[in-house]
Amino acid sequence: MHKKIRTAAVIGSGVMGSAIAAHLAGVGISCWLLDIVPNSLTAEEGAAGLSLQHPKVRNKLATGAIAKLKKTNPAPLYSEVFADRITPGNLEDHLGELAKVDWIIEVVVERLDVKKSLLATIESVWTPGTIVSSNTSGISINEMVSDRSDAFKAHFLGTHFFNPPRYMKLLEIIPGEQTNAEVVQYMSEFCEKILGKGVVIAKDTPNFIANRIGTYGLMATLSEMLEKGYTVEEIEAVTGPAMGRPKSATFRTLDLVGLDTFVHVAQNVYDHVNTEEEKKIFHIPDVLREMVARGWTGEKNGQGFYKKVKDESGKQILALNLATLEYAPTKKVSSASLEASKAAKGTAAKVKALISANDRYAELAWNLLKPVLLYSAQLLGEIADSIVEIDNAMKWGFNWNLGPFELWDAIGLVKSVQRMESEGNLVPGWVKEWIANGHTSFYKSEPGSTFYYSEGKYKGIESKPEIISLKSLKEQNKVIISNSGASLIDIGDDIACLEFHSNNNAIGEDILSMISRSVDEVRNNYRGLVLANEGRHFCVGANLMLLLMEIQDDEWDEVNHIIKTFQDTMMKLKWFEKPVVAAPHSMTLGGGVEACLPADQIAFSAETYFGLVEVGVGLIPAGGGCKEVALMASKHLPNPEHDLQPLMNQYFETIGMAKVSTSGHDTKRLGFMRSGDFVVVNQDYRVYEAKQAVLRMDAAGYKVQLPEKIRVVGDTGKAILQTAAYTMRQGGYISKHDQLIAGKLAHVLAGGNVPAGTYVTEQYMLDLEREAFMSLCGEPKTQQRMQSLLTTGKAVRN
CATH class of the missing domain: 3.90.226.10 (2-enoyl-CoA Hydratase; Chain A, domain 1)
Structure with a gap:
């Protein structure tokens, strides 16, 4: 049996942990926010006569994080008053509170040893039936609990929120080998209905679904850029709305995420994939490592691929030249293919118009889209059991208008596969077999119903009465x-x-x-x-x-x-x-x-x-x-x-x-x-x-x-x-x-x-x-x- 979730505790009061607590508070769930006890006083605390034993000092990491929630923009809280539903504490004085809550979420540093140690501490006070989850973005769920009891493992799973939790729809649920099926089902429904999330079930593989494919796409883009000499502006022009993706495209997205964070995520895949082909694509380019070493990690440090400066005319945005590592004013990019995409209505038509043209940017678009489609097809069954899970993960986690398999349908499955093979690319066997059996798309629609490829045949997407389209x-x-x-x-x-x-x-x-x-x-x-x-x-x-x-x-x-x-x-x-x-x-x-x-x-x-x-x-x-x-x-x-x-x-x-x-x-x-x-x-x-x-x-x-x-x-x-x-x-x-x-x-x-x-x-x-x-x-x-x-x-x- 497992508990119904009414209360929670979030362990780790950093940006992500506090934002998750804010989202829980926003939907009416009272929660503790716990962190470690500081081992030193600030000058202000000493001047105020406080000691390391004072509650204000011992709880200050969580207390400070809650206060920051009210000032952060975009706001993590639906309303500032909801911050009152979050109680600050620490892992020494309030460890026993974990025995009273219904859900414990671990959001600490991305190190396996730290997480394993924390989970051991949690189990020491754990009440059977309490659900425990990790917000890890890529560490193995099974490895985290390898030393825990079977009962604990049955109630443990990954719940990977995307940042910021209030605004990003995606929540990847990653069951462990021994996670109780009822717990997975309950959490899927709870996170969808109560937290308002788009839930996908991912497998316990490096970086799960969205970050695995998204990171691959970004690394493939960097590789193409460095090899062919494209500029930051050229990549942005192609990989934004023209391809059905956000205006932040590639490099504004990386600046927002933080290059240091991105390098960590990419390195995690590199360290855990087995094939040399994958390791090659996830190898961190020297220029990226140099940018991180210089502290050019994006918006949080004032510069990354872009840098904002003030001059006589006001604010100006500069773009980085990756060959020289010098900044220069951004330049407008245009071409027949980009104009054709802009004129087309709907994402499917835009992408098709873009790659069907005959110029430098049409070629770039095809060379960026093709590897992502092939990689997504290769990973079916490894990272997720369904193309729907993969498509939804990319739409909800990276704000793509269409997922990879929807995009493949949009550009024409049969014709594009013929082009890929003519260019010497290896197309996964299941895709070729699907086409050989007379199918021309991964999805098909009938009035009131949508069907998708599943294990060699079409399967209907289950309709939910709560969703009225x-x-x-x-x-x-x-x-x-x-x-x-x-x-x-x-x-x-x-x-x-x-x-x-x-x-x-x-x-x-x-x-x-x-x-x-x-x-x-x-x-x-x-x-x-x-x-x-x-x-x-x-x-x-x-x-x-x-x-x-x-x-x-x-x-x-x-x-x-x-x-x-x-x-x-x-x-x-x-x-x-x-x-x-x-x-x-x-x-x-x-x-x-x-x-x-x-x-x-x-x-x-x-x-x-x-x-x-x-x-x-x-x-x-x-x-x-x-x-x-x-x-x-x-x-x-x-x-x-x-x-x-x-x-x-x-x-x-x-x-x-x-x-x-x-x-x-x-x-x-x-x-x-x-x-x-x-x-x-x-x-x-x-x-x-x-x-x-x-x-x-x-x-x-x-x-x-x-x-x-x-x-x-x-x-x-x-x-x-x-x-x-x-x-x-x-x-x-x-x-x-x-x-x-x-x-x-x-x-x-x-x-x-x-x-x-x-x-x-x-x-x-x-x-x-x-x-x-x-x-x-x-x-x-x-x-x-x-x-x-x-x-x-x-x-x-x-």
């Missing part, structure tokens, strides 16, 4: 109604989902029309409605280009009509007699927020960046955003004796400074999270959890929301808000135009020129919003801000 449902003809901006999709159990799919999911007339039509359709035929999509961002706001065009043409009646239609549509959604749940993710800004607030509940993805940011383009929220925050304040303090002003001051600052949440949890700090709203950690479960919320409300006998009166702070409250803006202006923190916008915002949030404590209608507040919005649209400086955002992607400060 809108793309798959559309392929199954589950679209109810649709237009250019949005679609209403049947997601089962008589629940419909409204999906935005306009450019950047910006809200325009097409989406507003579809919201209105969807309400009518759901009213007649469904139990409730979910608002969700699978775009890169949920919604970046309203269609600013359309609005600016109408303003510049002096079509003021049309501008008024656009805003009034937006407001009316949001109110139709709010007063709908069926339950509505919004499920935002990633960037949810401006009009995107205003589309969520009318919903009965909001199912925030953990990574939701939520804010009313209209002041950045010289406007204020006018799709109900101001009205909704005023209503939330009024409902939060319903007693007329309660002072609304402090809460309204907070909302005024939040909107006036265009504050955006740093996570779904952080929406609470900004005042956007209501009592019924919740956070979904696993992004893949977002639509499912929103659907379940709709079903719960329907089963409970949903009652339609009714129009509510809003208690406002009125003219005296407005004066306080405007005084705050005046003070900011006098201090030089905001411009004159910023102060004008703030004055309009204060007027609306306060409820206009009415006495404090007056109750007003929602429509009254909407009218105030629209009037203020229209007046700001007429301001030349607002139009300049709008134009700047559309043309440069940045709002001008004027």
Whole structure:
């Protein structure tokens, strides 16, 4: 038997250990963070009269790590308050606490002897049934516990988080030879459902799956570069988005990871692989060793393959010449193949266009892609049992858009294998046999199902009810109604989902029309409605280009009509007699927020960046955003004796400074999270959890929301808000135009020129919003801000 995980202990408070503790705390798991006891005092500690026996000294490594979590960017914590769930300690005074927790995670230095010694110490207090795991990135799981008891081995496994744990989806689970199968199954489900991870099962081989293939790809790239004389910029141009990989491509990625870390990982593979061919590719180039020796290890030391400098023109990025080890300004790279890739839509088309061209960079792309595909095929069965595990590991761990076998399908399996063999490459026998049996791809799809190569035949990918794919449902003809901006999709159990799919999911007339039509359709035929999509961002706001065009043409009646239609549509959604749940993710800004607030509940993805940011383009929220925050304040303090002003001051600052949440949890700090709203950690479960919320409300006998009166702070409250803006202006923190916008915002949030404590209608507040919005649209400086955002992607400060 094994314990269900409710509490944990992380041993090792370095960057990775503390970040893992932060992620556990973020999903509600209280944990200890333990480290060694220091053997010396700092000057400050001595001056304060502390001794080596003082708890502050003995726990300082963990205590300092927890404090650092609150300052680190990107933030390891969903919310700073979650740090309170982490208790600092040390391995001497708090060793006994390990007997009380449900999961112990070892995150100490990557040395086998240190890990074996620690695991022996853990077993001395270990309670049978407690799960123990190592976060090692490559040391053998079996060797670590070779001296431990069979009972301990049965509850021990590898849990390799990728850094940073909050943001990186991949978690490799590595069972040992004697790990209990139930423990592996439980941890796979726990890490997926509770921690929100993409779990792959790896074998106990050097560097497991993602780092094995990823490191191979990076070493192969360095080898090609040094042999053929390519520059850093040329490699970056080819190995970034053109090949379906992140913008950080190869060398920015290495600078972020740290060259010393990369060398350690590559050396680990070199030391443990058996063939001379593999040892050759994992041999560390002299230039890399020289860079590490010089301390040029990447961003943490200020320089690596790139170096940032300041000159008369400002900040400049220099790139390293590996032949001379001198830095020079970066140069732009272009070619027919790169332009063809850029013009193609979708990763498959981009990669195919890139390697199909006939120039220097097409040749480079092929020479970098080919060895990775062949190596991945060679390792099938050795590092993982399934091509799906390998593909997912590379997508989730290295942020590739397509895994190696998906990429192979994209460029044409049969044709590419013919090219490889014509160039003298050895293609694994199972690949040739697969093709000989008449197959032209590793994957194939049918409506609602995907199949993949498995031991000589196609095997279906198991579907999980918690994962609702809108793309798959559309392929199954589950679209109810649709237009250019949005679609209403049947997601089962008589629940419909409204999906935005306009450019950047910006809200325009097409989406507003579809919201209105969807309400009518759901009213007649469904139990409730979910608002969700699978775009890169949920919604970046309203269609600013359309609005600016109408303003510049002096079509003021049309501008008024656009805003009034937006407001009316949001109110139709709010007063709908069926339950509505919004499920935002990633960037949810401006009009995107205003589309969520009318919903009965909001199912925030953990990574939701939520804010009313209209002041950045010289406007204020006018799709109900101001009205909704005023209503939330009024409902939060319903007693007329309660002072609304402090809460309204907070909302005024939040909107006036265009504050955006740093996570779904952080929406609470900004005042956007209501009592019924919740956070979904696993992004893949977002639509499912929103659907379940709709079903719960329907089963409970949903009652339609009714129009509510809003208690406002009125003219005296407005004066306080405007005084705050005046003070900011006098201090030089905001411009004159910023102060004008703030004055309009204060007027609306306060409820206009009415006495404090007056109750007003929602429509009254909407009218105030629209009037203020229209007046700001007429301001030349607002139009300049709008134009700047559309043309440069940045709002001008004027």
